[in-house]
Amino acid sequence: MRSLLAAQRARWQRWLNRRIPPAREVRLDQRRIFIIPTRQGLGFLLLIALLLIGAINYQNNLAYFLAFWLLSLFLVAILNTYRSLSGLVLRHLPSVPVFVGEQACLPLELIAERRSYQALALGWPPAQLSGADVEQGGNTRVELFLPAAKRGWLKPGRLRVESRFPLGLFVAWSWVDLDQQVLVYPAPMAGAIPLADHGAQDDDEGVRIIPAGVDDYQGLRTYQPGDNKRRLHWKAYSRGQGLLVKEFAGLAGRDVWLDFASASGGVEQRLSRLTHAVLTLHQQGHAFGMRLPGVELAPSDSASHRDACLRALALYGLPT
Amino acid sequence: MSGPALIPRISLTWLLAAQALVIIPHLLHVPTWLIPLWLVCGGWRIQIFRQRADYPRGWVKALLLVGVTAGVLLSHGTVVGLDAGVTLLLATFVLKLLEMKRQRDAQVLIYMGFFVVVTAYLFEDSLLSFAYSLLPISCLTAALIGLQQSRFNQRPWATWRLAAGLLLQALPLMLLLFVFFPRIGPLWSMPTPDVARTGLAESMSPADVAELSRSSELAFRATFDGPIPAKERLYWRALTLDDFDGRRWSQSSINRRANVFEPPWQKQGEVLDYQILMQPTGQPWLFALDVAEPAADVGRLQVDFRVQSAVPVEQAQLYRLQSWPEAVRQPQLPDVLRRLNLRLPSGFDPRTRAWAAELRQQYPDDQALVLALLQHFNREPFHYTLRPPVLGQHSNDEFLFATRRGFCAHYAGAMVVVLRAAGIPARVVAGYQGGEVNQTGNYLLVHQFDAHAWVEYWRPGKGWQSVDPTFEVAPERIEFGLEEALADEGSFLEGDLLAGARLRNIPLLNQLRLAWDELNYNWQRWVLGYQGEQQLRWLQSWLGTVDWQRLGLTLVAAVALLLMVLATWLLKPWQARPPAQQRYLQQVERLLAHLGVQRQTGEGARRFSQRAQVAIPAQAAVIKAFFQEYERQVFAGEQVDELALRAACQRLRRALPWWQRWR
Numbered sequence: 001m002r003s004l005l006a007a008q009r010a011r012w013q014r015w016l017n018r019r020i021p022p023a024r025e026v027r028l029d030q031r032r033i034f035i036i037p038t039r040q041g042l043g044f045l046l047l048i049a050l051l052l053i054g055a056i057n058y059q060n061n062l063a064y065f066l067a068f069w070l071l072s073l074f075l076v077a078i079l080n081t082y083r084s085l086s087g088l089v090l091r092h093l094p095s096v097p098v099f100v101g102e103q104a105c106l107p108l109e110l111i112a113e114r115r116s117y118q119a120l121a122l123g124w125p126p127a128q129l130s131g132a133d134v135e136q137g138g139n140t141r142v143e144l145f146l147p148a149a150k151r152g153w154l155k156p157g158r159l160r161v162e163s164r165f166p167l168g169l170f171v172a173w174s175w176v177d178l179d180q181q182v183l184v185y186p187a188p189m190a191g192a193i194p195l196a197d198h199g200a201q202d203d204d205e206g207v208r209i210i211p212a213g214v215d216d217y218q219g220l221r222t223y224q225p226g227d228n229k230r231r232l233h234w235k236a237y238s239r240g241q242g243l244l245v246k247e248f249a250g251l252a253g254r255d256v257w258l259d260f261a262s263a264s265g266g267v268e269q270r271l272s273r274l275t276h277a278v279l280t281l282h283q284q285g286h287a288f289g290m291r292l293p294g295v296e297l298a299p300s301d302s303a304s305h306r307d308a309c310l311r312a313l314a315l316y317g318l319p320t
Numbered sequence: 321m322s323g324p325a326l327i328p329r330i331s332l333t334w335l336l337a338a339q340a341l342v343i344i345p346h347l348l349h350v351p352t353w354l355i356p357l358w359l360v361c362g363g364w365r366i367q368i369f370r371q372r373a374d375y376p377r378g379w380v381k382a383l384l385l386v387g388v389t390a391g392v393l394l395s396h397g398t399v400v401g402l403d404a405g406v407t408l409l410l411a412t413f414v415l416k417l418l419e420m421k422r423q424r425d426a427q428v429l430i431y432m433g434f435f436v437v438v439t440a441y442l443f444e445d446s447l448l449s450f451a452y453s454l455l456p457i458s459c460l461t462a463a464l465i466g467l468q469q470s471r472f473n474q475r476p477w478a479t480w481r482l483a484a485g486l487l488l489q490a491l492p493l494m495l496l497l498f499v500f501f502p503r504i505g506p507l508w509s510m511p512t513p514d515v516a517r518t519g520l521a522e523s524m525s526p527a528d529v530a531e532l533s534r535s536s537e538l539a540f541r542a543t544f545d546g547p548i549p550a551k552e553r554l555y556w557r558a559l560t561l562d563d564f565d566g567r568r569w570s571q572s573s574i575n576r577r578a579n580v581f582e583p584p585w586q587k588q589g590e591v592l593d594y595q596i597l598m599q600p601t602g603q604p605w606l607f608a609l610d611v612a613e614p615a616a617d618v619g620r621l622q623v624d625f626r627v628q629s630a631v632p633v634e635q636a637q638l639y640r641l642q643s644w645p646e647a648v649r650q651p652q653l654p655d656v657l658r659r660l661n662l663r664l665p666s667g668f669d670p671r672t673r674a675w676a677a678e679l680r681q682q683y684p685d686d687q688a689l690v691l692a693l694l695q696h697f698n699r700e701p702f703h704y705t706l707r708p709p710v711l712g713q714h715s716n717d718e719f720l721f722a723t724r725r726g727f728c729a730h731y732a733g734a735m736v737v738v739l740r741a742a743g744i745p746a747r748v749v750a751g752y753q754g755g756e757v758n759q760t761g762n763y764l765l766v767h768q769f770d771a772h773a774w775v776e777y778w779r780p781g782k783g784w785q786s787v788d789p790t791f792e793v794a795p796e797r798i799e800f801g802l803e804e805a806l807a808d809e810g811s812f813l814e815g816d817l818l819a820g821a822r823l824r825n826i827p828l829l830n831q832l833r834l835a836w837d838e839l840n841y842n843w844q845r846w847v848l849g850y851q852g853e854q855q856l857r858w859l860q861s862w863l864g865t866v867d868w869q870r871l872g873l874t875l876v877a878a879v880a881l882l883l884m885v886l887a888t889w890l891l892k893p894w895q896a897r898p899p900a901q902q903r904y905l906q907q908v909e910r911l912l913a914h915l916g917v918q919r920q921t922g923e924g925a926r927r928f929s930q931r932a933q934v935a936i937p938a939q940a941a942v943i944k945a946f947f948q949e950y951e952r953q954v955f956a957g958e959q960v961d962e963l964a965l966r967a968a969c970q971r972l973r974r975a976l977p978w979w980q981r982w983r
Contacts, residue, residue, distance in 0.1 A: 082891075119469055
C-alpha cells in the first residue's frame with residue numbers, strides 16, 4: 001500500500017517535472033495553473049441550490065434572479081481566480097546560508113507585469129503559507145522561512161503558489177521549482193579548538209593561539225576584496241590614503257591548521273566544533289587552514305576562506 | 321497566531337453595512353426590537369475587533385437566544401410561519417455576529433445574508449425594492465472579497481468597486497440563465513407572507529366599498545390588443561354577491577364553491593383580447609370583462625360567470641383573456657339558482673317590499689319594471705356621495721325613502737332587493753368600473769377607488785342582463801370616474817393626501833407619475849411575469865419551436881461563448897505573448913524533451929544545442945540552424961524574423977512521431 005502511494009507520488013512528481021520544468025524564473029500560465037472549487041465554493045453552490053428551491057416554490061422571479069446571479073458569479077469566479085495568478089512571474093533570488101537551528105530564509109521575487117496581484121499565498125505545505133501582494137508593474141521580494149534542521153543543502157522542493165482571490169470560492173495554485181536552496185552550516189559548538197598536531201616539534205606553540213602582535217607588523221598594502229576587515233588601516237583611510245591593509249609576518253611561518261581528526265566526538269559533533277573554531281578564528285583575525293578527510297583548505301584569513309570552510313563543513317560527507 | 325483565519329477589517333465593515341441594508345426593507349413586517357438588537361450586536365462585534373471586548377460567554381449567548389425566541393413569540397404569537405420565520409432568521413443573522421470568530425463563520429454569515437435578501441423579495445418585488453436590494457448584494461459580495469484580502473488593506477471602497485465589477489461581469493450570464501431556465505411548478509407548498517391587503521372581499525356592506533374608494537392603491541393593469549374600449553363598457557367583474565342578510569351582501573354557499581359547473585352561454589358579437597396584470601389580492605378570483613373564456617392554466621369560469629384561479633393570488637399575476645361582451649349568459653336558469661336569486665331575509669325593509677309589489681302591479685313586464693326603477697333613480701332627488709348618513713335596521717327603506725344619499729353599493733343593493741321583492745331574479749356584481757388610461761403605454765390602470773357594484777337580473781330566454789343604477793344617479797362616475805363624480809364634494813381620496821392619483825391635476829407631475837407606472841408595469845410584465853406561458857411564448861418567438869433539449873444546448877453554448885468572451889477580456893492573451901524567440905525556444909525545448917534531450921537548469925542555449933546535436937544526430941542540422949538563428953536574433957539584436965524560427969521549429973516537429981507533435 002505504502003509503496004503504491006510512493007509510486008503514485010513519484011509519478012506525480014515526474015508529471016510535474018514535465019509540465020512545469022524547474023527554472024530560475026517561472027511565468028504562471030495555463031500550463032502551470034490548476035484550479036478547483038474550495039469548500040466555501042461548494043457551500044456557495046449549496047446556497048444557490050437552496051435559493052433556487054425557494055424561487056421554484058414561491059414562483060418568485062426575483063429569487064430566480066439572485067440564484068442565477070450568484071451562479072454566474074460562481075462561474076465568473078473561475079476566470080477571476082485564474083486571473084489572480086496568471087501572468088505572475090516568480091524569480092529565484094540567492095539565499096544566505098544559515099546555521100542549523102536557525103530559520104532559513106528563502107527569498108524570491110514576485111514580478112507583476114500587467115496587473116497587480118492580491119492575496120497571494122506562498123510556501124511549502126504543511127507549513128503555513130505566507131501572504132503577499134504585488135502592485136502592477138512592481139516587484140516584491142518575498143522571504144519565506146523554513147526551520148533549518150540539518151546541515152547541507154536545504155532544498156524545500158516545489159513551492160506552492162496559490163490564490164483564492166477574489167471570492168474564496170475557488171483556489172488556483174501551481175507548484176513551481178525555482179531551484180531554491182539554502183546552505184545550512186553545522187551549528188557551532190563551543191569547545192577546545194581542534195588544531196592539527198604538527199609532529200609535536202613545537203608543542204606549546206602549536207596549541208597556543210597567538211593574538212596578532214604588533215611586533216609581527218610588516219607594512220601596508222592596498223586592500224583586496226576578501227581581506228579581513230579587522231586589519232583595515234582606518235587611520236590611513238581617514239587621512240584619505242584609500243583602503244589599506246596591515247600585513248603581519250608572524251603568522252605566515254607557523255600556520256594554524258584546524259583538523260577534523262583532532263576534534264572530539266562523533267562526526268556531527270566534530271563538524272560543529274570545527275564550525276565554532278572557524279568562526280572564532282576568523283573573528284579574531286587569524287589566518288588558518290582546515291583539513292577534513294579528503295578536503296584541505298590552505299590557510300587564509302579572508303571572509304571568502306571562512307565561507308569556503310563553512311561550506312566544506314556543511315557538505316562534508318553528503319552526496320553532492 | 322493563525323493570520324488568514326481571522327476576519328479582516330474590510331470584510332467586517334462590509335458585513336455590518338450589508339446587515340443594516342438587509343434589515344431595513346424588512347422593518348415593515350418585523351418587530352422593531354431588531355434594530356436595538358442589531359446595534360448592540362454590531363457595536364459589540366466592533367469592540368471585539370478593536371480588542372476592547374471579549375466574545376460573549378456561553379450563558380450570555382444562551383440568554384440572548386432565549387430572549388430572541390421569546391421576542392418572536394411575543395411579537396408574532398408563534399415561531400412558525402413566514403413572518404415569524406423571517407424574524408427568527410434576521411435575529412439569528414444578527415446574533416451570529418457575536419459568534420463570528422474565524423473566516424468560515426463569516427462565510428456562513430455572508431451566505432445567510434443572501435438568503436435574507438431573497439426573503440425580502442417575497443414581501444416586496446417592485447422595481448424599486450429590487451434596485452434597492454442591489455446595495456446589500458454588492459455589500460455582501462464585498463464582504464466576501466474582504467475575507468480574502470490582507471488584514472492591512474485599508475481601502476473599503478476599492479473592495480466594493482471590485483465586488484460591483486464582479487457582479488457586472490456575471491450580469492450577462494445571469495440574464496441568459498434567467499431567460500432560458502425552465503420555470504417549473506412549486507415542488508411543495510410554502511407559507512405565504514401575511515400581508516394586509518386592500519381589495520374586494522367575499523362579502524360587502526356599503527361601508528366596505530366606501531373604504532375601498534378611499535384607497536389609491538393599484539388593483540390591476542390591462543393591455544388590450546385592440547383599442548381600449550370606452551369607459552362605460554369597462555365593467556370588470558370580480559365576483560357576484562347573491563346572499564343578503566339585511567345588512568351585508570355576500571356569496572351564497574353554492575356560488576362560493578369552486579367549479580360547480582360552467583354555466584351555459586353563447587358567444588356572440590365582438591371579441592376583446594387583453595392581458596391583465598393583477599396585484600396580489602390573497603383571493604382566488606381574477607378580474608375579467610363579461611364573458612371571459614380563460615385558458616386552462618389561468619383559471620375556470622364559475623357558476624356566476626366569475627373567473628377563478630386554482631389558488632389564491634398571492635403574487636402579482638399576469639394572464640391573458642378573451643371576452644365576448646355581448647354573449648348570451650345562461651338563457652335557462654336552473655331552479656336552484658332561481659330560488660337563490662329571489663331570496664330575501666324576512667323581517668327587513670317592509671316598505672321597500674310593499675313598493676316593489678306596487679311596481680309589479682303597475683308593470684307586469686320585467687323589462688318595463690327595470691326601466692321604471694332606473695328612471696326612478698334618475699328622476700327622484702338621489703344624490704351620489706361618499707359621505708352617506710348612517711342607516712338603521714331597515715337600511716334599504718331608509719335609503720330609498722328617506723336619506724336618498726349614497727354610492728354604488730347602496731344603489732345596487734337597494735335595486736336588487738326591489739327586483740327580488742318584485743319576483744325578478746337578481747344579484748349584485750362586485751368589481752371595478754372604468755380605469756385610467758396611460759396614453760404613452762397604451763394601457764389601463766385600475767385603482768382600488770374604481771371599485772364598483774352593479775346589478776344583473778335574469779330575463780327568461782335572454783339570460784342575465786347587466787344594469788347600473790349608479791349611472792342613472794351620477795353618469796359622470798361611469799363616464800369620467802370617481803374623481804369627477806365627487807368634484808363638488810371634494811371627498812376624492814380624502815385622508816390619502818399623498819396618493820399619486822391626486823397629482824392628476826398637475827400635468828408635468830402626472831406625466832411623471834404615468835411614466836413611472838409604465839416602467840413598473842413593464843417590470844412586472846416582463847420581469848416578474850416571465851413565468852410559464854409567458855416564457856414559452858417569448859422563447860418560441862426567438863427560437864421557433866421550443867423543446868427542452870434544444871433549449872439546454874442553446875443555453876450551454878451561449879454560456880460557453882459568454883465565458884470565452886469574458887475570459888478574453890479579462891486575460892487579454894495578446895498582451896501576454898512573450899517575444900517570438902522565447903516562444904519558439906520553448907517549443908523547441910518541448911520537442912527536444914520528447915526526443916529525449918531535456919534542458920538542464922542553468923544550461924546555456926549553446927551548450928544545450930550542442931548536446932542535442934550529439935544526442936540526435938539525425939536532426940543535428942535542423943537543431944543547429946534553429947539555435948544559430950535564435951542566437952543571432954537574441955544576442956546580435958537583429959530584426960526579429962519569426963518565419964525563419966518557425967520553419968526550423970516545424971522541421972523539428974516533423975521529426976517526431978505524429979501523436980507527439982502537438983503536445
